[in-house]
Amino acid sequence: MSETIFSKIISREIPADIVYEDELALAFKDINPQAPFHCLIIPKKAIATVNDIRKEDREIVGHLYYVAGEIAREHGFANEGYRVVMNCNEFGGQTVYHIHVHMLAGKPLGWPPY
Ligand code: 5GP
Numbered sequence: 001m002s003e004t005i006f007s008k009i010i011s012r013e014i015p016a017d018i019v020y021e022d023e024l025a026l027a028f029k030d031i032n033p034q035a036p037f038h039c040l041i042i043p044k045k046a047i048a049t050v051n052d053i054r055k056e057d058r059e060i061v062g063h064l065y066y067v068a069g070e071i072a073r074e075h076g077f078a079n080e081g082y083r084v085v086m087n088c089n090e091f092g093g094q095t096v097y098h099i100h101v102h103m104l105a106g107k108p109l110g111w112p113p114y
Contacts, residue, residue, distance in 0.1 A: 006042050006098040020071055024063050027071060027103070036106030037075060037082075041067050048097040050088040064101045077105040085113075 008014040009028060016028035019039050030038040043060045047053055053061055065084060072078040082105035087094040 002097075004046070004096050004098040006040075006096055006100065007046055010042070010044055019075075020067055022067075024060055025067050027067055030102070034102075035083075035104035035109065037077065037104070039071065039103050041071070041084075041101040041103060042098060047099045049094065050086055050099060053099070061099075064099075068101055068103050071103060072105065075105070081105075083109050 005014060009016045010026055018026065018028045020027035020041070023044070025041060025043055027039050027041040030040050041064045043057075043064060045057070045060055047057060047060075068082075068084045069078070072082055082103060085102050085104075086092075086099060087102070
């Protein structure tokens with residue numbers, strides 16, 4: 001798999017505003033926020049798209065959602081609510097090919113997202 005901007009954030013070649021890190025995941029603020037709080041939660045393992053998640057990746061991917069809950073509790077968004085979403089390929093709006101959970105919080109969010 002080719003290197004993406006997110007692998008460079010993991011290796012600290014590119015700076016980011018990091019809000020969470022552990023052995024499996026990294027979370028940092030989105031450079032172009034779409035809500036008052038918008039962070040991206042990524043696995044340290046490079047997986048290009050949701051289509052590329054393998055059986056052995058289930059713990060890693062589940063962990064990303066656990067991290068979202070941790071961040072929500074820490075930043076006070078757990079009760080009022082927030083959105084966690086992954087985009088896949090062109091029609092899903094994916095632009096960086098290293099899977100990531102968008103976590104959007106801090107205001108009521110519209111649905112559907114178009
Ligand atoms: P996607 O469109 O793939 O679902 O989401 C990619 C996200 O990555 C976008 O929301 C975009 O703003 C964000 N992004 C792209 N490049 C960078 C970067 O260099 N740093 C940070 N923090 N976010 C980035």
